[in-house]
Amino acid sequence: MNRPILVIVLMVLLIAGAWWRLSGQEEGQVRRSQIIMGTLVEITAFGPDTGKLDEVVSRAFSEMSRIEDLMSPHIETSDVTLLSKAVDQQKVSEETAEVIRLGLEIAQRSEGAFDLSMGRLIDIWDILNENPQVPEEARIRQAMDGLGPGGLSLEGRMVSKSNVDLQVDLGSIAKGYAVDRAWQLLKDGGVQNASVNAGGDLRLLGDRKGRPWRIGLVHPRKAGEVLAVLPSADEAVVTSGDYERYFEVDGQRYHHLIDPRTGYPANLCQAVTVVAPTADLADGLATAVFILGPEKGLKLMEEWDGVEGLIVDPDGKVLQTSGLNGRLEWP
Amino acid sequence: MAVAQSSDTGKGSGFKGVMNRLTWLDRLLVLGVGLLVAGSFTLVKAGGAGQRVVVERDGKVVFNGVLTEARRVTVNGPLGPTVIAIKDGSVCVLSSPCPAKVCIRTGQINRQGELLACVPNHLVIRVEGTPDVENDYDLISR
Numbered sequence: 001m002n003r004p005i006l007v008i009v010l011m012v013l014l015i016a017g018a019w020w021r022l023s024g025q026e027e028g029q030v031r032r033s034q035i036i037m038g039t040l041v042e043i044t045a046f047g048p049d050t051g052k053l054d055e056v057v058s059r060a061f062s063e064m065s066r067i068e069d070l071m072s073p074h075i076e077t078s079d080v081t082l083l084s085k086a087v088d089q090q091k092v093s094e095e096t097a098e099v100i101r102l103g104l105e106i107a108q109r110s111e112g113a114f115d116l117s118m119g120r121l122i123d124i125w126d127i128l129n130e131n132p133q134v135p136e137e138a139r140i141r142q143a144m145d146g147l148g149p150g151g152l153s154l155e156g157r158m159v160s161k162s163n164v165d166l167q168v169d170l171g172s173i174a175k176g177y178a179v180d181r182a183w184q185l186l187k188d189g190g191v192q193n194a195s196v197n198a199g200g201d202l203r204l205l206g207d208r209k210g211r212p213w214r215i216g217l218v219h220p221r222k223a224g225e226v227l228a229v230l231p232s233a234d235e236a237v238v239t240s241g242d243y244e245r246y247f248e249v250d251g252q253r254y255h256h257l258i259d260p261r262t263g264y265p266a267n268l269c270q271a272v273t274v275v276a277p278t279a280d281l282a283d284g285l286a287t288a289v290f291i292l293g294p295e296k297g298l299k300l301m302e303e304w305d306g307v308e309g310l311i312v313d314p315d316g317k318v319l320q321t322s323g324l325n326g327r328l329e330w331p
Numbered sequence: 332m333a334v335a336q337s338s339d340t341g342k343g344s345g346f347k348g349v350m351n352r353l354t355w356l357d358r359l360l361v362l363g364v365g366l367l368v369a370g371s372f373t374l375v376k377a378g379g380a381g382q383r384v385v386v387e388r389d390g391k392v393v394f395n396g397v398l399t400e401a402r403r404v405t406v407n408g409p410l411g412p413t414v415i416a417i418k419d420g421s422v423c424v425l426s427s428p429c430p431a432k433v434c435i436r437t438g439q440i441n442r443q444g445e446l447l448a449c450v451p452n453h454l455v456i457r458v459e460g461t462p463d464v465e466n467d468y469d470l471i472s473r
Contacts, residue, residue, distance in 0.1 A: 033446065033455055035448070035453065038450055039450060040446060040448035127431065195470055200472050200473035201472075208469055214467065214468040214469050215468060215469070215471070215472050216468035216471045217471075217472050218473040223439070224437075224438035224439040238472065244436050244437065245433060
């Protein structure tokens, strides 16, 4: 080959190669966020056709909004609102029935540490109010009336309450379910690599372009810092903690994770992270394990198929299930 | 100009053959172009290192500024003004009219892709742009 031509060809190849590598970093990625179910939801999806990705991500957001319409206690026509008002059996959508079915299983296996009918308790604590206060003992007792096993029962799509005053709240599991629905729509839409993040409740589709997603587990006592990093793919990761939604009275922290058996915020953990095949399961279990505490919570996670988890106890000591050994990276 | 010619036999094959055909000037040219490409790569990377703070209200960008410039920004939402502070390469919410102050308790964010939201006041704060060093993590579970 003629020398000058050879040199020119080499130069062009070198430049093209370098710039392809440089520009390829951001190619084929769609990242969008939207406020749904009272939290910030972000979906990140990778693929060769960003137009198609954008369309699929829009469908995933619409699906999450549809789930909010079914399960929000603040929407008059939702299944949850109608169920709370019901004086008799109430028929619910298949989606709501699915969530209640899983919630009842978690309630049963956690021996009542998880309860879908504690809407009144959540209302009287009103943690997100501008001036939250510790409710009077009598009000707490009243709000606990009817809670526990058998408070809510499901047959097909028919839901019954043992006490007409019971208020249903699916908040501890519905967000995870909505994340799962979005994940499913992304998958059905042909997306192979994506993440759905609803305020820290995550479900991952595939890996992050050839390497695992790296999930930072937030430190429960050091704002802005991570406790550990979990490399992860094709699973859900959900954390519950006492560090964001709380108020303090006389040095005592009152947070949003109320124990349905005592009527007061649980105090056996600072944070719980659950890794599970689906986000609804991870979401529900993160709450249940937080309320159960380290000993029973760890046992529940070990016994549940496909579930792993990490617990930070009140002293900041970290406990984890055997399946996480060697998986976590510590700073 | 006298160009020193290497043992250009015009024979041989593969890489060795190609190298044999190149003069020292050819090799210098290739090396120079290589260095230029590497330099431009670094320059563009460094340019991207100017990470930015983007604040959105109801999906619309209401503030966009560099993360390296210390400043306070007041953004109005439906509940009132939220004060955002950018300092030492991080951004946080200083004050907010929302009831639970979850946005303040979230603390600082400083990594590409990190999010901070005040849901009641409809504000989303994110860090964008290529970071100086690769993030330790892609997503936060909180």
